[in-house]
Each structure stands twice: as structure tokens, then as C-alpha cells.
Amino acid sequence: MENISRTKIVDLLKRTDFGAMVNVKGWVRTRRGSKQVNFVALNDGSTINNVQIVVDVANFDEEMLKLITTGACLSVNGELVESVGSGQAAEIQAREIEVLGTCDNTYPLQKKGHSMEFLREIAHLRPRTNTFGAVYRIRHNMAMAIHNFFHQKGFFYFNAPIITASDCEGAGQMFQVTTMNLYDLKKDENGSIIYDDDFFGKQASLTVSGQLEGELAATALGAIYTFGPTFRAENSNTPRHLAEFWMVEPEVAFADLAELMNLEEEFIKFCVNWALEHCKDDLEFLNKMVDKGLIERLQSVVKADFVRLPYTEGIKILEEAIAKGRKFEFPVYWGCDLASEHERFLVEEHFQKPVIMTDYPKEIKAFYMKQNEDGKTVQGTDVLFPQIGEIIGGSVREESYDKLMTRIKELDIPMKDMWWYLDTRKYGTCPHAGFGLGFERLLLFVTGMTNIRDVIPFPRTPRNAEF
Ligand code: ATP
Ligand code: MN
Numbered sequence: 001m002e003n004i005s006r007t008k009i010v011d012l013l014k015r016t017d018f019g020a021m022v023n024v025k026g027w028v029r030t031r032r033g034s035k036q037v038n039f040v041a042l043n044d045g046s047t048i049n050n051v052q053i054v055v056d057v058a059n060f061d062e063e064m065l066k067l068i069t070t071g072a073c074l075s076v077n078g079e080l081v082e083s084v085g086s087g088q089a090a091e092i093q094a095r096e097i098e099v100l101g102t103c104d105n106t107y108p109l110q111k112k113g114h115s116m117e118f119l120r121e122i123a124h125l126r127p128r129t130n131t132f133g134a135v136y137r138i139r140h141n142m143a144m145a146i147h148n149f150f151h152q153k154g155f156f157y158f159n160a161p162i163i164t165a166s167d168c169e170g171a172g173q174m175f176q177v178t179t180m181n182l183y184d185l186k187k188d189e190n191g192s193i194i195y196d197d198d199f200f201g202k203q204a205s206l207t208v209s210g211q212l213e214g215e216l217a218a219t220a221l222g223a224i225y226t227f228g229p230t231f232r233a234e235n236s237n238t239p240r241h242l243a244e245f246w247m248v249e250p251e252v253a254f255a256d257l258a259e260l261m262n263l264e265e266e267f268i269k270f271c272v273n274w275a276l277e278h279c280k281d282d283l284e285f286l287n288k289m290v291d292k293g294l295i296e297r298l299q300s301v302v303k304a305d306f307v308r309l310p311y312t313e314g315i316k317i318l319e320e321a322i323a324k325g326r327k328f329e330f331p332v333y334w335g336c337d338l339a340s341e342h343e344r345f346l347v348e349e350h351f352q353k354p355v356i357m358t359d360y361p362k363e364i365k366a367f368y369m370k371q372n373e374d375g376k377t378v379q380g381t382d383v384l385f386p387q388i389g390e391i392i393g394g395s396v397r398e399e400s401y402d403k404l405m406t407r408i409k410e411l412d413i414p415m416k417d418m419w420w421y422l423d424t425r426k427y428g429t430c431p432h433a434g435f436g437l438g439f440e441r442l443l444l445f446v447t448g449m450t451n452i453r454d455v456i457p458f459p460r461t462p463r464n465a466e467f
Pocket of ligand 1: 232234240241242243245247390391392436438439441
């Protein structure tokens with residue numbers, strides 16, 4: 001075959017220099033046609049769009065043509081021609097075809113229209129479908145949006161450790177990391193495991209959040225963000241929870257509650273807008289095939305002013321709705337942790353806009369949140385989104401050493417390994433605030449997919465770590 005340098009299909013479809021000799025490589029999506037001429041739709045992953053290869057049967061070897069089946073990998077040399085029927089501006093009149101990889105009829109992606117459940121069982125092949133190709137390209141673009149947003153605002157990308165020995169927040173939901181022989185554990189006279197000989201000389205786990213380390217960094221670099229995998233061994237089999245997920249956690253020195261909420265709103269709008277600008281073809285595909293209201297919903301969020309709603313007022317609204325006959329599965333009262341049905345009622349029915357809920361009862365929020373004067377509430381914020389519920393959890397952090405210690409003692413939080421965190425409050429403490437956004441929750445919103453297992457390449461959930 002003549003050696004012509006490869007053009008990615010995304011670039012090729014924009015070209016208008018008809019008559020040029022080009023090379024494309026990719027995988028066959030479909031092949032149709034007559035005895036005289038065949039049309040092969042080829043996709044190389046660079047875009048959702050296929051390029052149409054026109055094959056004049058008489059010019060090619062019959063045995064080779066038999067190998068052009070759905071899923072096969074081809075290299076094609078041909079002439080770039082203006083297209084009349086393929087739905088694209090350009091197509092390729094094939095001159096030479098090499099089958100790089102054959103694909104027999106055991107290939108599970110022969111036909112279109114597989115269920116999401118079935119595709120999860122072939123997670124190693126599902127990136128080759130239109131839907132998952134679109135989702136993973138959008139996932140990449142959202143990661144770029146995140147780095148761009150923070151970089152442009154002067155935040156530094158800071159890496160928190162994945163293995164940690166601090167378990168203050170995630171008691172009970174952490175995955176333990178050990179090199180000990182689990183069949184032969186050394187125990188003391190009380191039956192407690194002795195960790196002296198373990199790899200780190202103490203109990204260690206996978207992180208549930210990079211926040212505490214992020215706070216250290218913010219009190220030195222001013223404004224930082226972490227963006228990495230986090231792990232929660234929570235046994236919640238829901239469409240919105242993963243055992244391994246990615247979290248974006250900015251932390252800002254000198255920010256107060258209003259600045260925190262502004263940052264949350266600006267950040268999400270930036271990301272959604274980025275998707276609208278950079279992922280047009282993929283969003284149009286998802287809008288057509290997965291969720292007809294998707295693009296409109298994305299546009300409306302970019303335009304909306306997020307509602308800022310104190311928890312106490314939110315409870316009142318819910319109680320009024322119940323008084324008028326609205327039914328919920330879980331009870332509503334001041335002090336309750338809102339369920340997803342309550343959050344979605346506020347966002348989707350009552351306000352029909354994203355809601356930033358603030359000033360939660362301290363009992364249902366973490367120890368590090370800044371306490372309000374009322375002694376009852378803390379400056380925590382949850383950003384609640386249509387379809388998703390909670391997409392961000394954030395707060396102003398308690399900067400007073402004494403108040404923080406009092407809370408730690410009240411809650412009996414094991415802080416013996418956390419002396420380093422308390423040092424931030426001992427040495428030049430400062431007001432600061434930050435939040436955590438679940439990357440996959442953002443992707444659920446941006447793609448219109450309904451199950452979080454379908455926006456991460458290899459989902460980790462209870463009893464599932466295949467692939
Ligand atoms: P939820 O109530 O939905 O379980 P959370 O209150 O436990 O959330 P935080 O600890 O505040 O969540 O974590 C910050 C963000 O991380 C959440 O707003 C959410 O977007 C995301 N998140 C939390 N747990 C998970 C999970 N198991 N899988 C995916 N994303 C998650
Ligand atoms: Mn949770």
C-alpha cells in the first residue's frame with residue numbers, strides 16, 4: 001500500500017481540498033451496498049461522525065472484501081471527494097484497502113440498540129459504541145475545562161495523597177490498604193490487630209477526600225484545587241454512587257460564604273458552557289439518542305441565577321408542600337438530612353433552577369464546618385441540581401482552634417493522627433473555604449446519562465470490579 005500519512009476523521013471531515021489522496025484508519029461501523037458498490041462507515045474515535053468509504057467492488061480482491069465486517073480495523077487510501085449522500089461534506093473514494101484487524105461474527109457489538117446493562121457487561125468494548133465514545137470524549141473535555149477554569153483564576157493544582165493514615169471523616173467507609181498476611185494477623189492481648197509490621201507501620205486506607213491536605217495547601221499557596229480519585233466503601237447501590245470516583249476540590253484562603261457560593265456557581269457554569277462549546281457533535285448525538293431535553297437543560301443552567309436557600313427556609317417550603325398534599329417517602333423536619341427526593345422537589349418543581357442550600361444543622365454536617373453565631377447551624381453549602389440532587393458539597397471551614405477542638409471532642413473524632421491538620425489552626429490560622437464536586441455527578445448532568453456507572457470507563461461498585 002502506498003504510504004500516505006494518516007488523517008484523523010475529525011480533521012478529514014472538515015477538509016474541502018477534494019481530489020487529494022488521503023489515508024484514514026479506523027473501525028468499521030456498518031457496511032452496506034450492492035454488487036457493484038459498497039459503502040463502509042468508518043470511525044476512528046476522534047469524533048462521533050463516521051467517514052463514508054465508497055468501494056467499487058470490481059477494483060478490489062473478493063477475499064479481502066469479505067473481511068470488511070462490522071468491528072474490523074481498516075487502513076484506507078483514497079481520494080477525498082465531495083459527498084452527496086453520506087450526511088457529511090466529504091467522503092473517500094477507496095483506492096487501496098488493508099484489513100489491519102479482522103472481526104468475526106462473535107463480536108458482541110454487531111447490532112445497534114444494546115441496553116446499558118448489557119454494555120456494562122462488556123465494558124472493555126463499550127467505548128466503541130457511539131454513546132460511550134461521546135461520553136468519554138466529553139469526560140476528557142470536562143477535565144480540560146476544570147484545569148482551565150482554575151488555572152485561569154490563579155489556582156494551583158495540588159496533589160493530595162491517595163493512601164492516607166487519617167480517617168477522621170470516613171470512619172467506616174474506607175478501604176484499608178495493607179501488605180499484611182490476612183491469614184496470619186498478629187494481635188495483642190485484647191484481640192486488636194498490631195500494625196507495627198504493616199507497610200506503613202500503622203493502619204492506612206485509600207482517601208475519601210483530599211480536603212484536609214487541600215486546606216494545608218490553601219493556607220500556604222492561597223488558592224489550590226485537587227482533582228483525583230477518591231474511594232468510599234459505602235454500600236450504597238444507587239445510580240449516583242461509586243466506590244471509586246473522581247473529585248475536584250478547590251480550597252481558598254480568605255474566602256467567606258458568599259465568595260464560596262459565587263465560586264461554586266461560576267465553576268459549574270464554566271464547565272457546562274465548555275461542554276456546549278467544545279462537545280457540540282457529541283451533545284447533539286446524546287440529545288437525540290439519550291435525552292431529548294439535554295441541550296436545553298444545559299443552556300438553561302448556564303443562564304440561570306442559582307437560588308441561595310438557607311436550610312431552614314428549605315424545610316419550610318417542603319413542609320408547606322406536604323401540607324398541600326405532596327407526598328414524600330422520607331419524613332421532613334428541622335434537623336433531618338434531606339433525601340434526594342426532597343432536593344429534587346426543590347430544584348425541579350419548586351424553583352426549577354439549581355439551588356445552593358446553606359446553613360445546615362451542625363449535627364448533619366462535618367466537624368470542620370464553620371459554626372454560625374446561632375450555635376445551631378454551620379456554613380455548609382450543598383449545590384443541588386436537576387436530575388442529580390447533590391453535585392457539590394462545600395463549606396467555610398472553622399478556623400478557630402478552640403471551636404474546632406471543642407467540636408472534635410463533642411463528636412469523639414479520632415484525631416491522634418491528625419495533629420498536622422490542627423497545626424493549620426495553631427500557626428497563622430486564616431478564614432478559608434472550599435468545596436468538593438463529584439466529577440461523575442457533573443458528567444451525569446452534562447451527558448444526560450442516568451446511571452453513574454455509565455460515565456466512568458470502569459465502574460467500581462459493591463460486588464463489582466470486573467475489567
Ligand atoms: P451523598 O449525600 O450524595 O452521598 P456526600 O454528602 O457523601 O454525598 P460529600 O462527602 O460532600 O458527599 O462529597 C462531595 C461530592 O462528592 C458530592 O457532592 C458528590 O458530588 C460527590 N460524591 C460523594 N460520594 C460519592 C460517590 N459515592 N460516588 C460519586 N460521587 C460522590
Ligand atoms: Mn455519601
